[in-house]
Amino acid sequence: xxxxxxxxSQIQVLLVGAGVVGRAIALDHLLAGIPVWMADRDLSTLSExxxxxxxxxxxxxxxxxxxxxxxxxxxxxxxxxxxxxxxxPDVPQWLVIESIAEKxxxxxxxxxxxxxxxxxxxxxxxxxxxxxxxxIASSMTSPERLCGLHFFMPVVDRHAAxxxxxxxxxxxxxxxxxxxxxxxxxxxLLVADGPGFVVNRMLSPYxxxxxSLLCEGVSADIIEQAARRYGMPMSPLSLVDLIGPRTxxxxxxxxxxxxxxxxxxxxxxxxxxxxxxxxxxxxxxFFTYDSKxxxxxxxLTAEVTELTQRYQRNSFPMENRSDTEIAERVAELFAAVxxxxxxxxxxxxxxxxxxxxxxxxxxxxxxxxxxxxxxxxPNSIDSSEVWPNESWPSNExxxxxxxxxxxxxxxxxxxxxxxxxxxI
Numbered sequence: 001x002x003x004x005x006x007x008x009s010q011i012q013v014l015l016v017g018a019g020v021v022g023r024a025i026a027l028d029h030l031l032a033g034i035p036v037w038m039a040d041r042d043l044s045t046l047s048e049x050x051x052x053x054x055x056x057x058x059x060x061x062x063x064x065x066x067x068x069x070x071x072x073x074x075x076x077x078x079x080x081x082x083x084x085x086x087x088x089p090d091v092p093q094w095l096v097i098e099s100i101a102e103k104x105x106x107x108x109x110x111x112x113x114x115x116x117x118x119x120x121x122x123x124x125x126x127x128x129x130x131x132x133x134x135x136i137a138s139s140m141t142s143p144e145r146l147c148g149l150h151f152f153m154p155v156v157d158r159h160a161a162x163x164x165x166x167x168x169x170x171x172x173x174x175x176x177x178x179x180x181x182x183x184x185x186x187x188x189l190l191v192a193d194g195p196g197f198v199v200n201r202m203l204s205p206y207x208x209x210x211x212s213l214l215c216e217g218v219s220a221d222i223i224e225q226a227a228r229r230y231g232m233p234m235s236p237l238s239l240v241d242l243i244g245p246r247t248x249x250x251x252x253x254x255x256x257x258x259x260x261x262x263x264x265x266x267x268x269x270x271x272x273x274x275x276x277x278x279x280x281x282x283x284x285x286f287f288t289y290d291s292k293x294x295x296x297x298x299x300l301t302a303e304v305t306e307l308t309q310r311y312q313r314n315s316f317p318m319e320n321r322s323d324t325e326i327a328e329r330v331a332e333l334f335a336a337v338x339x340x341x342x343x344x345x346x347x348x349x350x351x352x353x354x355x356x357x358x359x360x361x362x363x364x365x366x367x368x369x370x371x372x373x374x375x376x377x378p379n380s381i382d383s384s385e386v387w388p389n390e391s392w393p394s395n396e397x398x399x400x401x402x403x404x405x406x407x408x409x410x411x412x413x414x415x416x417x418x419x420x421x422x423x424i
Contacts (some may be wrong), residue, residue: 341419
């Protein structure tokens with residue numbers, strides 16, 4: 001983990017969007033000793049998220065008018081208790097983190113308005129996980145003030161952030177985003193604009209494969225075992241719950257539309273979204289969660305079980321194999337998907353191999369040399385508490401952890417899985 005940069009009293013952070021991801025970003029700032037102004041058009045959402053953040057940090061909230069800005073939204077200032085005063089004789093520069101709905105037209109309208117709010121040129125950032133930064137900026141009078149600043153869930157446990165400039169982003173804005181990530185003890189990963197950037201482009205086919213396998217008769221327990229064997233800190237189904245099914249669906253759809261040759265979307269996720277199943281934030285998704293967001297047991301919820309049965313195909317070609325053999329095969333499929341996407345991302349000029357590796361580790365918590373025991377909370381894992389990974393050699397990368405020859409064999413044995421087929 002990198003050392004945090006010293007905070008600047010001349011930069012004030014405004015977070016717009018107090019939903020599940022927004023409040024997680026706010027909490028991360030407060031735990032880093034950085035005050036944050038949080039705004040949302042829905043007062044009840046803002047109040048609920050403010051309470052959530054205060055319960056998890058040593059902070060205080062107060063109603064105050066931000067200086068050097070005119071913000072026509074319900075807003076609250078939350079600051080670490082030890083920070084006695086935020087007053088400054090100078091007009092601050094504002095750094096805006098947008099975390100609103102993952103819809104292009106909504107974000108375009110927001111930034112066309114937000115760029116007029118401030119007395120000094122702001123640093124405007126979007127936490128979009130998949131939308132084009134260039135397209136968002138196209139509606140702005142000053143597109144040079146916008147940059148992507150993408151955090152990963154769970155925010156406090158992920159020690160990287162993607163920095164995505166648009167074609168007009170000013171150097172001081174890109175640098176400001178990089179420095180801000182460092183203030184939060186996160187490695188800033190500079191990547192090019194493209195559908196899903198790095199992490200979500202890799203994540204989308206991985207999550208889709210997990211849900212497809214569930215519908216093909218592979219149990220949730222085996223899927224989790226396979227993910228941990230590959231080096232992930234949690235089940236991909238739990239990750240969908242954490243992100244939120246709606247957010248996972250919106251992001252996954254953009255990646256699928258950009259790369260339809262790479263995956264056939266599972267019908268399970270849109271069905272879950274249609275049922276308005278909320279995920280961790282509402283206490284139930286694939287699994288059940290308590291009031292603190294901790295998973296309760298390993299059983300799928302009744303509603304998800306019903307939907308899974310509706311789309312059940314029982315077509316996974318390993319019906320006579322042991323659970324251990326199936327878990328090993330699924331882990332290989334996960335590795336193959338990630339390898340191929342990593343190669344495609346590098347080929348397309350989105351990021352180089354070291355950045356992709358850093359994104360996997362810092363953004364998804366992947367570890368090539370460790371597997372995670374099932375009885376340990378993945379959100380509070382210490383390296384001394386994990387077992388050595390018996391499946392993958394140590395010090396490997398997403399590209400080298402499985403051989404090209406083995407990926408070719410898997411593609412032949414699983415011709416119906418698009419995401420393991422050779423790149424075009």
